Amino acid sequence: MTDLQPICALGQSAPQARRIGALLLSQNTALGLASLAMRRRAEPPQIGLPLPGPGGWVEGADCAAFWTGPDQWMVEFPGRAAEDVASALTARAPGCSVSEQTDGFVAFEIEGDTPPLLALISRLVNIDLGRFPPGSATRTGFHHMSVFVIRRAEDRMAILGMRSAAASIWHGLTEAAERLEALT
């Protein structure tokens, strides 16, 4: 166990969270991430859940995955950011290309009533939310940055963006939420 003290992508030792109106916005620092890519002519790996197709996000018992490209996925390990999830995934998916991505991204979870949740997302990313039910995930632009957007449930969504841009993403999220809240 290392004695180095990690910090969150927003620079503090503890994750940030804010309730704005009917929405709770929180930084998910416990989310372990590893990318998974199939080698040529390989059989799809069995990692404990059916790997989703384009635009899909699937949640399994201890991990979840969303499609990032042909034969490529990002695998989420909730609550396991401190672990070497890449090695864990490699063990489940031998012969695949796996890269550690836990610190490549910052994850923000947004939850609350569905109408304000969708109203907020519509101000941030260009997604047809009428065709983005729970179980959907896509990569899209967010304030000139590239992010993944995941619909985890009717009333829960996540935005994953570059860790280095965490402050800009958080600013964009909270500003939009405050502007929305001011309208109500």
Add this chain to the structure above:
Amino acid sequence: MTRLSGGLIDRTQSLRFTFDGKTYSGHAGDTLASALLANDVRLMARSFKYHRPRGVLSAGSEEPNALVTLHAGARQEPNSRATVVELFDGLESFSQNRVGSLGFDLMAVNDLMSPFFAAGFYYKTFMWPRAFWEKLYEPAIRRAAGLGKLSMQPDPDHYDAGFLHCDLLVIGGGAAGLAAALTAARAGVQVILADEDFRLGGRLLAESAPLDRPATEWIAGLEAEFASLPNLRVMRRTTVWGAFDHGVYGAVERVSDHLADPGRRVRQTLWRITAKRTILASGATERHIPFANNDRPGVMLSGAMRAYANRWAVSPAKRIAIFTNNDDGHRTARDLMAKGVEIAAVIDTRPATTATDYRVIAAGQVTNSKGRLGLSRIEVNANGRSEWLDCGALGIAGGWNPNIQIASHHRGRPVWDEALQAFVAGPGGPAGLICAGAAAGRGSSAQALTSGAEAAIAALADLGIAAYLPELPQAEDAAQNLQPFWHVPGKTRAWVDFQNDVTVKDIALAHQENMRPVEHLKRWTTLGMATDQGKTSNVTALAVMSELTGQPIQATGTTIFRPPYTPVSLSVLGGGDTGAHFRPRRLTPTHEWAKAQGAAFVEVGQWMRAQYFPRAGETHWRQTVDREVLATRKGVGICDVTTLGKIDVQGADAGAFLDRVYANAMASLKPGMVRYGLMLREDGFAWDDGTCARLDDTHYVVTTTTANAGTIYRHMEFCRQCLWPELDVQLISTTDAWAQLSVAGPNARTLLQRVVDGFDLSNAAFPFMACASLTICGGLRARLFRISFSGELAYEIAVPARYGNALMERLVTIGADLGATPYGTEALGVLRIEKGHAAGNELNGQTSAQMLGMGRMVSAKKDAIGTVMSRREGLLAERRVLVGLQPVDPGDAVVAGSHLFTEGAEQNTWTDQGWITSACFSPHVGSGIGLGYLENGADRMDEIIVAANPLQGQSTRLRVVSPHFIDPEGGRLRD
């Protein structure tokens, strides 16, 4: 007061507002224009060029005259159309474009000099002397001619942006738009109905009895149904201002412009609406008929006069006249007469027109007007007789032009409809867009309702969705019986384009000057080039030109339109984020620590990097940088180099893939080793450099320059997916995942030995260009690379990004006795220039491997992107190579960008010998030093040359030296 009975204003709510400092009162539901008219204010503005008194012409967003400035201070908003400004309590408004009062504008002298200001006058008048144009003429013209002024202060308001998607976008909430939205919404599809007005209904609100029931009753019923339909979004106060690619429309929602106290609300929101199909139900704009002095306040469009009477219960005067070429003018006369307004006469250009309730002058023309600051009399000519009629306002009904601007945003050229005597949308406009209602030339209420519903059915049928005609109210369906009449001939100025002060005479002059094609007419006269884009003038101008050329209107042509349909503020286009938040910033993993140390930061693309770390007593950045450089050369320096791009390359063919993208060989690299890599562009020029570390047989980690991190990753993905899909290789960026610190200097090994978990760092076990995965600080996974940018014994150590901050702090703390010193990008640059390492300055897209002294790195044993082209004659003949440069006088500065010349030679393009790419002060050398490309540089060591910096009049003598100012043998980094 000229308030009438009825109307759709709320008389229980009185609103106070000011115009030019005078306080007036209006009602909820008023626009600024209607409220001013109700207070007998007809004079609202001065014209653009001649400063002629102007009043309101229209009742909508097409208004060319009544442009006012709203608010004061930083919120000052010039050029606002009074006709669409929703009145609220406390609204401040001001007239603009005047010197002195609105009633006595000193600049009105321009009108007296109008013979000199005809169309194209400045092309001819201000040609001599030539130099005067920029310094005298143009500034003077700009001062004299213009509209409102900006506050020149930052915009204090907030803005928002967002995205919407729908099956059907309906633009316009009049009869056609309402019917279309109703039809589509009942079919269950996702519908957006956007209307620029604050109240749905369009012309239904402006007419006295358009339906078989009160129009407001039918609209209220619809609004109740709309509110119950989750698949329909009604957006009031929302102007769709442009059609873009792939069914995307730009719209601005005025969220709080109409509120006295907006609180924390944003002012406006920019929406990007993606629609599968679109119905353009934007209505039509009435034409005026130019006649002599037709621009006085009180002269207005007949339909607008009717709208003011019916919707806003106001008449611009107690006694009015109408000038018409169709039945619409009579409709206005009847409506106003019913509200007690006296009708002086209806002057109808058509013969044999009669009416029983008011005087009709058939086959008549209005030939002149009088009234200094507002209309008082008109001259009428009919059947050879001329008479003057007293009236305070004149409504003009010249027919209607469909509002097809958005239909032509994709270069859809309008086509002439002879029956309508108007242009309608032609082919080539935005895909999936259908015009309906008056925008399609179907302007009666009955036609508009039916055509809106039918358009919705057709649009949905195109999507394979069935929709059905709803029950619609019975509506008026009167024909206009228009007889074309475009302008009243005469020698006195008759205005066509009110906003840009273009007259019939100007068009005639354009014709005389052979500026006859419509595009030339537009640019020569500036007709249609004002902020209203000629909504009330374009077609009339074409008709006048058509008459002059003797060609039909359709042969004269028409201009097309571009976004925005109506003016859009730059603030809302900016999306709401300004200053530091205008664009994203990327922070390094050690940002917090660097900030705590008081580091100065520098923008490197989106990254904020520590530039240097000043200490107490250091008064100049050079002192700090010199200290950091010397500390690194003598002890150990630590620098955050996370910003370099990192790409994980995996797969059985990873080595073969890298062999094809790098000029030098990578497949032969042994696991556990690193190789410097040079990447060429397709044209053979050097593109990017970095390192390539082989972690195991099928796993490489390559680095790119910070600047090219994104483009190289994209390029490699293109190669992988498109050029060589047969290769088994997978790529993913890991730039952000790992914090990477450079640890450089003679004490680097000793320092790192204190953090690694039992890893052997000896030269034998971990030599120069080795790499390994290991753990540090009690089990933290890390990657270590023995590579050097500074020329010193150096390593780069990578840990998961969240530990970067703590690792930096740890290294500096435990290395205090070793002289551990953090350094920033300035020292990084000095160190690499002293070592002679190339960076972005040297890899500027115009340099080859040969120029960099790396010609032999381009492998002859394999092919790679750019290899063949790097051997083309032009590049092989290049004689400039990278050299070091040192001033003969150590006190002289070396200036990057200076050009190099042989001493004593003339200095011009033909004798240019090269240029200085990078320069700095070297604390190691004790003077300025530089790197540069010099003709035959390798053969000119010790030669004295001249660096010329003509921008600052500098000419410095430099000695040509090796580019390696320190350790040319490379012993330090290998020890």
